[in-house]
Amino acid sequence: MTSKNVRVKIGEMKTSTGLVKNLDISIGKLVDDSWEEPMGPTPMPSLTTLRNWDLTLLNKYKPFYLPDCDLCCLCTYGKCDLTAGKRGACGLNIADQSSRIVLIACCIGAATHNGHARHVVDHLIEKYGRRYPLDVGGLNVKVEAPVTRLVTGIRPQTLGDLDEVLTYCESQITHLLSVAHTGQEANNIDFESKAFHAGRVDQVGMEVADIAQISVFDFPKADPEAPLIKMGIGTVDQTKPVIMCIGHNVVPSVGIIDYMKEQKLDDKMEVVGLCCTAIDNTRYFDRAKIVGPISWELRFIRGGFADVVVLDEQCVRTDCSLEAERVKAPVIAASEKNCIGYKDRTNDPADEIVADLVSGKVPGVLILDPEKVGEVAVKVAQKVAPMRKKMKSLPTLEEIRELAKKCRHCNMCQRSCPQDLKIPEAITAAAEGDYSKLADLYEECIGCGRCEEACPVKLEIHSYILKVGEKKMLSETNYCRSGRGAVQDVEIRSVGGPIVLGEIPGIVALVGCANYPHGGKDVYDICREFALRRFIVMTSGCSAMSAGSYKNEEGKTLYEEFPGGFEAGGVINVGSCVSNPHIAGAAIKVANIFAKRSLRGNYEEIADYIHNRVGAVGLAWGAYSQKAASIASGFWSLGVPVLVGPHGSKYRRMLLGRADKPENWEVYDARTGNKVNVGPAPEHLFQTVETPQEAMVAIAKLCLRPNDTWKGRSIKLSHYIDLHKRHYGIMPPDIHRFVRTMADVPMTMKDEVTKILKEKGWKETVIPDPTLLPRMIRKKKE
Amino acid sequence: MSCEPWQCAEVAATKKANPITKPEVAVAMIKRAARPLLVVGSNATERSMEGRSLIDFLIDFAKASKVQVVATAHMVGEFLKRGYTPAGFMSAMDIGNRLVDPSWDGLDGKGHPDLAIFVGLPYYMEALILSGLKHFAPDLRTITIDNLYHPHASWSYPNGSLDDWANNLKVMTSRFEGGQ
Numbered sequence: 001m002t003s004k005n006v007r008v009k010i011g012e013m014k015t016s017t018g019l020v021k022n023l024d025i026s027i028g029k030l031v032d033d034s035w036e037e038p039m040g041p042t043p044m045p046s047l048t049t050l051r052n053w054d055l056t057l058l059n060k061y062k063p064f065y066l067p068d069c070d071l072c073c074l075c076t077y078g079k080c081d082l083t084a085g086k087r088g089a090c091g092l093n094i095a096d097q098s099s100r101i102v103l104i105a106c107c108i109g110a111a112t113h114n115g116h117a118r119h120v121v122d123h124l125i126e127k128y129g130r131r132y133p134l135d136v137g138g139l140n141v142k143v144e145a146p147v148t149r150l151v152t153g154i155r156p157q158t159l160g161d162l163d164e165v166l167t168y169c170e171s172q173i174t175h176l177l178s179v180a181h182t183g184q185e186a187n188n189i190d191f192e193s194k195a196f197h198a199g200r201v202d203q204v205g206m207e208v209a210d211i212a213q214i215s216v217f218d219f220p221k222a223d224p225e226a227p228l229i230k231m232g233i234g235t236v237d238q239t240k241p242v243i244m245c246i247g248h249n250v251v252p253s254v255g256i257i258d259y260m261k262e263q264k265l266d267d268k269m270e271v272v273g274l275c276c277t278a279i280d281n282t283r284y285f286d287r288a289k290i291v292g293p294i295s296w297e298l299r300f301i302r303g304g305f306a307d308v309v310v311l312d313e314q315c316v317r318t319d320c321s322l323e324a325e326r327v328k329a330p331v332i333a334a335s336e337k338n339c340i341g342y343k344d345r346t347n348d349p350a351d352e353i354v355a356d357l358v359s360g361k362v363p364g365v366l367i368l369d370p371e372k373v374g375e376v377a378v379k380v381a382q383k384v385a386p387m388r389k390k391m392k393s394l395p396t397l398e399e400i401r402e403l404a405k406k407c408r409h410c411n412m413c414q415r416s417c418p419q420d421l422k423i424p425e426a427i428t429a430a431a432e433g434d435y436s437k438l439a440d441l442y443e444e445c446i447g448c449g450r451c452e453e454a455c456p457v458k459l460e461i462h463s464y465i466l467k468v469g470e471k472k473m474l475s476e477t478n479y480c481r482s483g484r485g486a487v488q489d490v491e492i493r494s495v496g497g498p499i500v501l502g503e504i505p506g507i508v509a510l511v512g513c514a515n516y517p518h519g520g521k522d523v524y525d526i527c528r529e530f531a532l533r534r535f536i537v538m539t540s541g542c543s544a545m546s547a548g549s550y551k552n553e554e555g556k557t558l559y560e561e562f563p564g565g566f567e568a569g570g571v572i573n574v575g576s577c578v579s580n581p582h583i584a585g586a587a588i589k590v591a592n593i594f595a596k597r598s599l600r601g602n603y604e605e606i607a608d609y610i611h612n613r614v615g616a617v618g619l620a621w622g623a624y625s626q627k628a629a630s631i632a633s634g635f636w637s638l639g640v641p642v643l644v645g646p647h648g649s650k651y652r653r654m655l656l657g658r659a660d661k662p663e664n665w666e667v668y669d670a671r672t673g674n675k676v677n678v679g680p681a682p683e684h685l686f687q688t689v690e691t692p693q694e695a696m697v698a699i700a701k702l703c704l705r706p707n708d709t710w711k712g713r714s715i716k717l718s719h720y721i722d723l724h725k726r727h728y729g730i731m732p733p734d735i736h737r738f739v740r741t742m743a744d745v746p747m748t749m750k751d752e753v754t755k756i757l758k759e760k761g762w763k764e765t766v767i768p769d770p771t772l773l774p775r776m777i778r779k780k781k782e
Numbered sequence: 783m784s785c786e787p788w789q790c791a792e793v794a795a796t797k798k799a800n801p802i803t804k805p806e807v808a809v810a811m812i813k814r815a816a817r818p819l820l821v822v823g824s825n826a827t828e829r830s831m832e833g834r835s836l837i838d839f840l841i842d843f844a845k846a847s848k849v850q851v852v853a854t855a856h857m858v859g860e861f862l863k864r865g866y867t868p869a870g871f872m873s874a875m876d877i878g879n880r881l882v883d884p885s886w887d888g889l890d891g892k893g894h895p896d897l898a899i900f901v902g903l904p905y906y907m908e909a910l911i912l913s914g915l916k917h918f919a920p921d922l923r924t925i926t927i928d929n930l931y932h933p934h935a936s937w938s939y940p941n942g943s944l945d946d947w948a949n950n951l952k953v954m955t956s957r958f959e960g961g962q
Binding site: 064065066067068069070071081082083084085094095412415416418420454646647649650652654656658660687688689690691693694697698727728729730 | 790791794795797854855856862874876879880882883905911916918920
């Protein structure tokens with residue numbers, strides 16, 4: 001392994017040749033390359049190293065742009081109107097501009113994850129040293145960092161190695177962001193290629209963050225039986241002081257939990273979390289509780305459950321501090337990325353800070369030392385809790401009725417609601433004492449608060465929804481499995497064959513944010529449907545919470561109903577946002593461990609393998625963020641299709657295949673060099689689906705891969721046909737495109753399928769050894 | 783009735799939909815089109831007027847006008863349950879992507895549509911697809927027959943009530959030979 005900054009210092013040494021005194025040797029870099037795997041062709045790729053691969057995918061899946069804005073306002077030439085083919089003052093047209101915005105979004109996402117990783121790694125190196133060994137799963141995980149190995153060619157073994165990996169990522173993000181400057185890249189497809197590169201770098205950064213925290217904080221290490229964690233505000237003992245942590249970076253929470261343990265207070269207080277910090281808190285401390293995803297921040301602060309609110313970074317509502325002030329909950333800002341205008345008290349004595357917060361002299365403070373955050377948060381919570389008595393800012397039902405009478409029926413609340421919810425009807429009914437429609441909104445509302453901002457008479461509509469839904473909110477008691485981290489090598493050995501041959505019909509990963517209009521029920525239903533069908537279901541972040549937020553008829557959550565292993569019918573929570581590379585890593589490890597393909601700096605070959613052989617699909621049902629964009633981009637680059645729910649259309653660019661153009665679906669048969677038409681498998685690389693029913697059919701279809709054996713294809717088609725008939729009420733009319741030989745046809749559906757094949761003039765074809773890379777052809781055609 | 787985007791922030795720049803002031807205007811455009819196509823989204827079963835679902839109004843309109851229907855999401859099953867077979871079905875993104883391709887010859891292979899009529903998709907999703915068509919399908923005219931103003935269409939009804947909507951759809955249906 002390569003290590004940097006080696007320093008040898010000798011005070012005094014006697015040798016046979018003489019005396020050495022005060023010798024100080026410093027070496028910038030020492031290369032210790034004991035990794036036997038040969039270096040592949042593309043270690044530490046630059047912006048253009050993998051351009052040919054990107055263009056291959058982008059030729060197959062062309063962008064379909066949905067401009068969210070007709071203008072470009074990024075420089076002082078503008079605003080430029082780019083409507084319908086006009087070029088702006090710098091020469092860009094709307095396609096270029098749309099792809100440029102995609103690149104910017106992916107850069108923001110990649111920078112956010114890499115910034116997070118940099119903070120975690122620097123903090124841990126400072127505390128534990130560069131030589132601290134990485135361990136993500138003991139002997140069960142020898143390929144500890146598949147994404148990092150694949151992209152950079154580095155096999156990290158210590159915290160110090162991660163520093164070097166991040167240095168590479170940071171340089172790439174700087175270059176990528178510079179591409180978005182006025183007068184740089186001039187072609188939309190090249191912008192797209194660079195967005196793919198941002199996705200690759202993003203995956204590496206996330207992997208670094210997670211393997212660092214798994215190793216040092218002793219999170220579950222690739223453990224299929226990671227503990228079940230209590231989830232929901234109903235699981236919180238409100239007689240105890242409550243510390244609420246919001247964000248993504250676990251380091252300040254570790255400070256809190258460690259201090260509680262040192263003071264033997266860990267069973268006398270509650271540490272609850274929202275968003276990915278919640279997930280990671282439970283990986284560190286299994287008595288921490290998850291109360292909800294990002295979309296419930298307003299709900300729980302305004303509900304008055306927190307005695308202290310600790311904000312770290314990413315996806316933290318920027319009005320959290322204002323909302324906390326309303327319920328007299330002191331705020332600690334714990335990240336330099338989110339200072340909230342508070343005075344930096346990092347170097348002040350803890351007791352002085354505590355006194356100021358408890359007395360209300362200041363509403364919040366900035367503390368950048370995680371250990372001090374821990375001490376202050378615990379002490380403040382203890383002192384404030386009896387004074388606050390869980391003060392809420394919710395009105396009574398009678399007050400709601402009176403306030404609702406002020407409504408002007410202007411509809412601005414509905415017109416401002418991202419989900420177009422029927423708020424005016426609910427307010428009108430509430431004015432007459434009927435709260436049932438407000439109660440219905442509790443299930444649908446994503447908690448953005450835009451309705452309140454739009455209301456001309458300042459009705460606090462979200463508070464009314466919360467008040468009416470309060471009983472339901474307090475009864476929310478579910479389980480989420482703590483994030484397990486990586487997939488074990490031995491698990492890959494067990495299922496690698498069935499995945500590649502198609503006998504396990506697919507891997508479905510439900511990831512991303514939780515801005516779901518029905519509180520995650522759709523995510524639960526989709527997870528359960530595919531787990532029952534013996535797919536491998538993977539989750540992370542807020543989606544993992546949503547998946548655990550509902551119960552079956554026996555009262556079991558998904559995580560109680562299904563095993564946590566990487567196996568057919570397993571439901572796996574890999575962890576927080578930064579754990580997503582364990583999902584990509586599982587696909588990469590199938591290529592490496594099962595198929596024995598070399599990983600090291602060998603991106604194209606592995607991505608080609610995954611694209612043609614591993615039936616994996618991502619679904620981000622409620623994605624909203626730039627991080628979700630970069631996460632998706634990392635999967636596109638590996639050739640893994642990603643679906644988003646309806647408002648994912650606002651990512652403003654799809655990558656769509658054209659099933660009706662046979663020429664788009666040719667691959668090389670690596671055995672012969674012949675081109676073979678394999679049909680639209682998978683049909684799209686990035687697509688918005690409109691309903692959960694459409695999502696289920698699309699998932700089953702997108703798991704088809706050219707390499708499926710006849711048996712595997714038959715199994716996959718049976719799921720596709722079954723779901724299509726159930727939700728669309730009809731046989732899929734495109735089935736002929738996916739049948740290569742009659743052996744592919746599911747036995748029980750033979751008559752129906754054969755009829756369509758005859759109507760369509762279907763002809764048998766061969767099952768190739770598929771590749772998109774000419775260099776992978778073993779025998780050149782003469 | 784207002785010609786402002788229904789969702790306040792869905793603003794357009796310099797090219798905004800002309801308002802359809804009465805249903806006869808929409809009828810005239812549809813009659814003038816050689817190859818109109820009606821795209822029906824998932825709200826077709828989520829909206830109801832006068833005790834009937836939107837999809838029932840649309841089936842009446844499609845039967846009367848003989849306009850080809852493409853159903854998005856899982857709506858094909860809802861049409862079939864009601865005894866109407868749409869000309870095609872595909873995801874909303876797929877139909878949008880085909881409409882920007884001038885070489886696409888329509889659902890029946892007889893030529894590219896010259897008029898795309900949208901109704902019943904989630905507002906923001908329909909807005910984005912209409913934006914894509916405004917920018918990348920310059921020869922295609924687009925209409926929405928929703929009751930919500932869509933600035934990115936070529937022509938759109940202003941924001942209106944459910945009663946207005948029902949009336950507009952009924953009048954449109956009645957103006958075709960097969961209408962009642």
